[in-house]
Amino acid sequence: MSRRRSIALACGLFAAVAATQGAAEPRPVPSFAEAVTAANGQTVYFNAWGGDERINAYIDWVGDQLAERYGLTLEQVKLSDTADAVARVLAEKAAGNRAQGSVDLIWINGENFAAMKEADLLFGPFVAELPNFALVDTEGKPTTLIDFTVPTDGLEAPWGMAKFNFIYDSDRVETTPADAGELADWAAANPGRFTYPAPPDFMGSTFLKQILIELAEDADLLQRPVESAAQFAEVTAPLWTYLERLHPTLWRDGRVFPTSGPAQRRLLDDGEVDIALSFHPGEASSLIAAGQLPESARTFVFPEGTIGNTHFVAIPFNAQAPEAAMVAANFLMSPEAQAQKQNPEIWGDDTVLALDRLSLAQQALFAEIPRGPATLPPDRLGPVLLEPHPTWMTALEEDWRRRYLR
Amino acid sequence: MPLRPLIALRLRPFPASPLALVPLLTLLLFLVPIAAGLIGTWLPAFGFLPNLGGTRFTLEPWARLLNDPALPGALTATLVSGFGSTLLAFALTVGFAAAAQGTWAYRQATRLLAPLLAVPHAAIAIGIAFLLAPSGFLLRLLSPWATGFDLPPDVATIQDRYGLALALALATKETPFLLLMLLGALGQVQSPQRLATARSLGYGPVTAWLKTVLPAVYPQLRLPIYAVLAFSLSVIDMALILGPTAPPTLAVLVFRWFNDPDLALRFVGAAGATLQLLVVVAGIALWRLGELLVARLGRRWTAGGARGGSGRTARTTWSGSLFAVLTLGLAGLLVMALWSFAGRWRWPAAWPDSLSAATWSRQLEPAMETGWTTLLLGLAAAGLALLLVLGCLEQEQRSGRRPTRALWLLYLPLLVPQVAFLFGAQVLTVSVGLNGSFTALVWSHLLFVLPYVFLALAEPWRRLDARYLRSARCLGATPFTVFWRVKLPMLLRPVLFATAVGFAVSVAQYLPTLFAGAGRYATLTTEAVALSAGADRRIVGVYAFLQALLPLAAFAAAVGLPAWRYRRRRALQ
Numbered sequence: 010m011s012r013r014r015s016i017a018l019a020c021g022l023f024a025a026v027a028a029t030q031g032a033a034e035p036r037p038v039p040s041f042a043e044a045v046t047a048a049n050g051q052t053v054y055f056n057a058w059g060g061d062e063r064i065n066a067y068i069d070w071v072g073d074q075l076a077e078r079y080g081l082t083l084e085q086v087k088l089s090d091t092a093d094a095v096a097r098v099l100a101e102k103a104a105g106n107r108a109q110g111s112v113d114l115i116w117i118n119g120e121n122f123a124a125m126k127e128a129d130l131l132f133g134p135f136v137a138e139l140p141n142f143a144l145v146d147t148e149g150k151p152t153t154l155i156d157f158t159v160p161t162d163g164l165e166a167p168w169g170m171a172k173f174n175f176i177y178d179s180d181r182v183e184t185t186p187a188d189a190g191e192l193a194d195w196a197a198a199n200p201g202r203f204t205y206p207a208p209p210d211f212m213g214s215t216f217l218k219q220i221l222i223e224l225a226e227d228a229d230l231l232q233r234p235v236e237s238a239a240q241f242a243e244v245t246a247p248l249w250t251y252l253e254r255l256h257p258t259l260w261r262d263g264r265v266f267p268t269s270g271p272a273q274r275r276l277l278d279d280g281e282v283d284i285a286l287s288f289h290p291g292e293a294s295s296l297i298a299a300g301q302l303p304e305s306a307r308t309f310v311f312p313e314g315t316i317g318n319t320h321f322v323a324i325p326f327n328a329q330a331p332e333a334a335m336v337a338a339n340f341l342m343s344p345e346a347q348a349q350k351q352n353p354e355i356w357g358d359d360t361v362l363a364l365d366r367l368s369l370a371q372q373a374l375f376a377e378i379p380r381g382p383a384t385l386p387p388d389r390l391g392p393v394l395l396e397p398h399p400t401w402m403t404a405l406e407e408d409w410r411r412r413y414l415r
Numbered sequence: 416m417p418l419r420p421l422i423a424l425r426l427r428p429f430p431a432s433p434l435a436l437v438p439l440l441t442l443l444l445f446l447v448p449i450a451a452g453l454i455g456t457w458l459p460a461f462g463f464l465p466n467l468g469g470t471r472f473t474l475e476p477w478a479r480l481l482n483d484p485a486l487p488g489a490l491t492a493t494l495v496s497g498f499g500s501t502l503l504a505f506a507l508t509v510g511f512a513a514a515a516q517g518t519w520a521y522r523q524a525t526r527l528l529a530p531l532l533a534v535p536h537a538a539i540a541i542g543i544a545f546l547l548a549p550s551g552f553l554l555r556l557l558s559p560w561a562t563g564f565d566l567p568p569d570v571a572t573i574q575d576r577y578g579l580a581l582a583l584a585l586a587t588k589e590t591p592f593l594l595l596m597l598l599g600a601l602g603q604v605q606s607p608q609r610l611a612t613a614r615s616l617g618y619g620p621v622t623a624w625l626k627t628v629l630p631a632v633y634p635q636l637r638l639p640i641y642a643v644l645a646f647s648l649s650v651i652d653m654a655l656i657l658g659p660t661a662p663p664t665l666a667v668l669v670f671r672w673f674n675d676p677d678l679a680l681r682f683v684g685a686a687g688a689t690l691q692l693l694v695v696v697a698g699i700a701l702w703r704l705g706e707l708l709v710a711r712l713g714r715r716w717t718a719g720g721a722r723g724g725s726g727r728t729a730r731t732t733w734s735g736s737l738f739a740v741l742t743l744g745l746a747g748l749l750v751m752a753l754w755s756f757a758g759r760w761r762w763p764a765a766w767p768d769s770l771s772a773a774t775w776s777r778q779l780e781p782a783m784e785t786g787w788t789t790l791l792l793g794l795a796a797a798g799l800a801l802l803l804v805l806g807c808l809e810q811e812q813r814s815g816r817r818p819t820r821a822l823w824l825l826y827l828p829l830l831v832p833q834v835a836f837l838f839g840a841q842v843l844t845v846s847v848g849l850n851g852s853f854t855a856l857v858w859s860h861l862l863f864v865l866p867y868v869f870l871a872l873a874e875p876w877r878r879l880d881a882r883y884l885r886s887a888r889c890l891g892a893t894p895f896t897v898f899w900r901v902k903l904p905m906l907l908r909p910v911l912f913a914t915a916v917g918f919a920v921s922v923a924q925y926l927p928t929l930f931a932g933a934g935r936y937a938t939l940t941t942e943a944v945a946l947s948a949g950a951d952r953r954i955v956g957v958y959a960f961l962q963a964l965l966p967l968a969a970f971a972a973a974v975g976l977p978a979w980r981y982r983r984r985r986a987l988q
Contacts, residue, residue, distance in 0.1 A: 054935065056934075059945060060945070060948060060949055060950065061950070062946070062950050062951055062954050065781075066777070069781065084935075086934050086935060087937065087942075087945060088934070089945055089948065090674065092674070092675065093674050093934065094934070096674060096675065096678065097933065097934065099678055100466075100467075100678070100845070103466040103467055103678070104466055104845050104846070111851050111933050111934070111935060200569075201569035207660060207661055260569060261569060261571050262569075264571070264576065264661065265571050265574050265575075265576075265659070265660055265661065266660055266661055267949070268660060268948050268949065269948055269949045270949070271948070271949030271950060272948055272949030273949075274949070275949055275950075275951075275952070276550075278761065279548075279550035279567065279761070279762055280550055280566055280567055280761065280762040280763075281549060281550050281566075281567045281569075281762075299951070300758065300759055301951050303761065410484070410485070411484050412484075413661060414484060414485045414488075414661050414662045415484040415485060415487070415488055415661075415662060
């Protein structure tokens with residue numbers, strides 16, 4: 010028996026004893042060099058929302074690159090809702106599974122991250138070990154460190170930037186609404202031509218939050234946790250009044266809702282609605298290139314600002330291959346992978362990197378990316394509104410369900 | 416020494432072979448997960464699941480379930496779609512069999528049955544969703560020239576509040592099943608003689624069938640109808656595609672609770688799953704009551720002496736309805752296949768702007784991988800099921816006993832709603848470390864594959880003329896040789912057909928794949944359902960097409976192989 014294996018065995022025994030005693034020691038975080046060595050031959054089960062085949066194709070490409078460069082296998086477990094994977098990790102913890110988890114890497118942000126962090130379901134902090142993290146624009150893009158008001162504390166690695174926007178068919182919409190009020194007016198003037206995905210789909214929940222930030226009397230309250238049911242009712246009252254007015258003018262009279270953002274984009278392409286929601290400013294161009302939206306599709310935002318956030322990858326505490334997951338997370342932040350991702354012909358998801366920290370050759374990768382016909386130039390994207398604290402989102406989803414899922 | 420084998424046959428008792436254990440083993444393989452699954456769902460329904468902190472019994476999950484705002488709407492949609500589809504499928508089956516017996520349409524319909532039967536539910540639902548949607552194919556054919564619609568009308572023709580579209584799709588899938596079961600049963604009740612008698616007494620053909628054949632054949636149709644009803648009341652994959660969304664049907668609601676990150680909702684989900692079981696039990700009881708009622712009222716009608724007319728109108732109506740429904744299912748598949756080759760295809764064009772193989776060339780690699788998993792899983796489950804069924808039937812024949820009553824338990828998975836025990840079964844597989852393994856996955860499929868294999872193989876196996884077997888034994892063949900050299904070759908056709916049925920059932924599984932596979936194994940069905948929610952319809956087309964192709968290929972092989980193998984032995988073909 011080699012020394013290494015006996016150490017591993019001892020660790021395993023220790024872990025078993027610790028598990029039976031209920032005292033879960035956090036697993037040690039290897040250095041990146043150690044992680045690369047250990048990653049060879051490992052398999053990373055990457056639990057990522059699988060509702061968009063362009064993103065799936067990009068993850069396939071990442072898998073090929075990782076296999077070639079590090080000899081590891083990346084398997085995407087396509088989720089319909091990230092919460093499924095969070096629930097699975099939680100169930101595994103409840104069942105005492107501490108190192109044989111079914112999730113190695115998870116695409117995450119917001120309330121799912123907050124829930125996993127809160128319940129000690131995350132491995133790390135590991136992000137500081139990743140060499141490419143030094144290239145991330147943590148000053149210019151503060152949401153790479155603060156996820157929906159919750160500090161990331163090195164438990165999740167930034168992957169991409171999202172900013173809420175609307176995709177519309179310019180053949181059918183002449184003047185685009187400039188704020189929530191105008192949107193409701195437009196919907197009333199064009200009954201049946203607008204809708205939003207049913208929360209808890211993240212696109213639908215984001216729509217609610219966007220409206221709430223605009224209509225709440227004191228939007229700063231949203232940056233802190235919900236204090237009480239009474240406070241929640243008071244702060245959100247304008248939102249529900251707004252929805253009462255909006256819903257009868259929606260697609261299917263607000264009695265049927267699309268199940269997801271992509272479902273609504275398909276309705277836009279089918280001509281059933283004229284406006285869809287998006288989280289990636291480059292998405293409309295990307296979908297035109299993929300033949301999934303008409304050439305006349307364009308993007309608009311509210312000039313006063315729309316919600317922006319960062320999406321991340323994290324490693325569950327009981328991942329089977331945390332080393333390979335670290336290597337994968339690092340590669341996702343690499344200039345090559347980030348530039349590939351930003352190309353609207355691939356995905357159109359904005360980078361988390363600070364371009365001035367890259368080499369000239371790496372900067373050239375980004376300079377070559379075509380912007381696409383439907384993408385707004387950066388100066389017309391409007392200010393970024395910060396995500397509310399996750400407790401607001403959970404409460405909003407619950408209240409929405411109580412009011413409209415009947 | 417011509418007498419020796421005979422004497423040996425009589426004197427040598429059958430050795431106690433491991434074969435005797437097969438029926439027991441089969442039942443255990445079934446009853447353990449179902450019983451454990453039901454109990455593992457009932458306990459949390461009353462608050463008990465120590466892993467999640469539920470250590471005492473309480474009615475709180477039930478209170479939360481019954482107070483849920485979505486429940487009334489969900490129950491309504493469940494009942495309307497469940498009973499609506501079963502009634503429709505039953506009416507179509509009986510109406511068609513009564514009205515169209517012996518016609519050209521009757522013979523043609525039976526040809527359309529097999530492909531529709533083979534194709535997974537999800538593929539049918541995906542196709543029908545695109546046919547019926549307000550921006551879908553049927554309205555594209557007619558717009559704007561006939562309908563005047565420049566834009567798709569804002570009407571919920573799919574995902575409607577009451578699940579009517581879902582009911583129609585379910586009926587499309589269930590009618591072929593019921594019709595096939597009916598055709599099989601007709602052979603056993605001397606229907607031609609009954610009809611001839613009634614006709615000679617002056618009864619019209621349709622009335623004669625309804626008055627003399629239906630009462631005799633219904634008992635054999637009962638189990639399939641209950642299975643259809645139970646399935647329709649608890650289906651998930653089709654409801655995700657075609658069912659209402661706000662609120663969804665009960666089964667989908669429960670499914671969402673089981674997947675919610677808020678683990679406290681598992682308890683509510685368990686209560687909902689138990690309610691789902693109650694709904695099915697009550698549904699079957701209600702149907703049984705309906706049977707009694709119809710039988711009572713029908714007896715007077717039967718004895719009333721009304722002769723009925725020529726049945727010409729009935730023939731046209733029922734044949735037309737049946738073909739409309741069968742065509743709907745098949746056309747949906749064809750249109751999705753067309754989508755997989757489409758360039759741009761927007762409303763209101765009735766045909767794509769261009770055709771290309773681009774989607775296929777991009778999707779083939781990932782689809783092949785998923786296809787392999789589906790294929791291996793299907794072959795493993797169907798192969799295992801075949802072994803067990805052959806073992807059970809062989810044991811039954813060798814021991815000379817009538818089929819044991821216990822074997823009826825095999826049909827349990829067809830009557831108990833999946834969502835009512837899969838959560839509990841998952842708790843079981845987690846605790847023995849099997850969750851997410853291929854073994855657990857095959858096992859979970861086996862639960863649903865085996866009953867159908869048994870259903871398909873039992874009759875032909877029992878009907879094989881025993882004199883062949885006796886002759887073989889007389890010639891000195893051991894029981895195994897008889898099995899291997901006589902029975903299997905003679906019954907190759909039904910054996911392969913049953914395997915193909917089992918394979919098709921495995922390909923169609925959605926919920927068991929998700930629960931037992933822990934999300935790690937993607938099959939064509941799980942992919943197709945996930946993609947159907949919003950992905951590029953061209954890619955949905957690829958998966959729906961492959962999903963339909965795999966079982967169809969299996970059926971083609973089941974028909975083609977014996978024909979090729981016995982090309983020189985016509986009687987065996």
